[in-house]
Amino acid sequence: MLKSLSMKYFIQTFGCQMNLADSERIAGAYEARGYSEARSLAEADIFVINTCSVRQSAEDRVYGLGKKVKQKDKNKNFKVVLTGCVAGRALNDKSGKQLKDLKKKMPWVDEFLSLEEVGFDYPSVRADKKHAWVPISIGCNNFCTYCVVPYSKGREVSRPFEDILKEVEQLARIGYKEVTLLGQNVNSYGKDFEIPDQNQKGNGSKTNFADLLEAVCKVSGLEKVHFLTSNPQDFSEQLIDLIAREKKLDRYIHLPIQSGNDVILARMNRKYTVAQYKDLVKKIRAKIPNVEFGTDVIVGFPGETKEQFENTVQTFKEIGFKVAYIGRYSPRPGTAAAKFFKDDVSKEEKKRRFHVLDDLVNKSRQKSKED
Numbered sequence: 001m002l003k004s005l006s007m008k009y010f011i012q013t014f015g016c017q018m019n020l021a022d023s024e025r026i027a028g029a030y031e032a033r034g035y036s037e038a039r040s041l042a043e044a045d046i047f048v049i050n051t052c053s054v055r056q057s058a059e060d061r062v063y064g065l066g067k068k069v070k071q072k073d074k075n076k077n078f079k080v081v082l083t084g085c086v087a088g089r090a091l092n093d094k095s096g097k098q099l100k101d102l103k104k105k106m107p108w109v110d111e112f113l114s115l116e117e118v119g120f121d122y123p124s125v126r127a128d129k130k131h132a133w134v135p136i137s138i139g140c141n142n143f144c145t146y147c148v149v150p151y152s153k154g155r156e157v158s159r160p161f162e163d164i165l166k167e168v169e170q171l172a173r174i175g176y177k178e179v180t181l182l183g184q185n186v187n188s189y190g191k192d193f194e195i196p197d198q199n200q201k202g203n204g205s206k207t208n209f210a211d212l213l214e215a216v217c218k219v220s221g222l223e224k225v226h227f228l229t230s231n232p233q234d235f236s237e238q239l240i241d242l243i244a245r246e247k248k249l250d251r252y253i254h255l256p257i258q259s260g261n262d263v264i265l266a267r268m269n270r271k272y273t274v275a276q277y278k279d280l281v282k283k284i285r286a287k288i289p290n291v292e293f294g295t296d297v298i299v300g301f302p303g304e305t306k307e308q309f310e311n312t313v314q315t316f317k318e319i320g321f322k323v324a325y326i327g328r329y330s331p332r333p334g335t336a337a338a339k340f341f342k343d344d345v346s347k348e349e350k351k352r353r354f355h356v357l358d359d360l361v362n363k364s365r366q367k368s369k370e371d
């Protein structure tokens with residue numbers, strides 16, 4: 001896949017922090033093979049497009065890039081590589097149909113690159129010299145019905161504990177003060193393997209996210225450690241206790257709720273109830289004074305009635321989130337929700353629900369500034 005010498009690559013990244021970190025890994029893999037970074041697309045030989053499928057609009061922007069790759073006619077070495085969620089979803093479709101469709105839609109793409117192929121063998125190339133994104137796992141096993149990640153990025157694979165620690169130690173040595181550990185669900189880190197514990201006493205005992213986070217916090221030179229994203233169902237007592245005592249960790253916790261109604265949560269295949277979510281918040285608040293919460297939520301999920309949405313409003317009022325990423329539901333091809341549920345909440349109603357929650361969060365943020 002990644003071959004050749006003294007050529008230049010240019011990467012365009014769409015989507016979340018995870019994709020940003022993936023692009024840094026891709027850059028590392030190209031540089032290890034003698035490529036250097038092009039300052040613009042015009043001087044590139046390889047154009048890597050790291051795609052996002054969280055919304056249709058994000059995908060459409062990728063399909064529209066065909067116009068940008070005119071230099072294909074001028075530079076016979078010029079190659080377009082498609083990676084990330086759009087490519088991953090098609091590559092992981094065993095029937096081959098999605099890849100065939102994608103090739104038809106994007107005849108100007110020369111190669112479809114799976115992120116599994118990129119791996120973690122080469123040092124990431126980071127533009128930011130103070131703060132680093134550090135992936136600790138890729139993929140996800142949760143299959144929330146609206147989400148493409150388990151299809152586009154595959155099942156969850158945790159990076160070895162020692163590799164992550166070595167990378168963070170190296171980052172601290174060269175002057176990084178801040179790192180963010182990244183995973184689709186950081187709290188299930190390590191569930192897929194067993195390693196001896198740090199004192200080598202464990203004889204194959206399981207490690208987990210709190211163990212990893214604690215070890216990362218001990219790296220000298222680092223001042224701040226963040227992590228993204230947490231699934232409420234896997235948020236452990238051990239993690240709460242660690243946040244409570246460890247000064248390098250934020251007093252801000254991002255905890256996606258997605259809905260404040262149990263019927264909708266079950267239809268989303270989220271594996272907690274609203275009561276369990278609230279209990280977790282209560283437990284965290286009891287141990288970590290001044291903690292603040294942020295969340296992700298989807299409005300207008302198929303079948304969400306006005307009453308069910310009101311449950312979400314009530315939950316927002318009770319918890320007082322300081323940050324909320326509010327998504328208006330849109331069906332993503334290949335997901336269970338797209339296959340089995342009708343997208344039956346109108347655009348206008350989704351917009352209204354969006355603004356109700358957005359206003360609440362703004363008020364809550366304003367209030368905490370005044371307090």
Ligand code: SF4
Nearest residue numbers: 140143144147149184
């Ligand atoms: S936890 Fe759910 S929403 Fe998050 S990446 Fe996994 S499947 Fe998607």
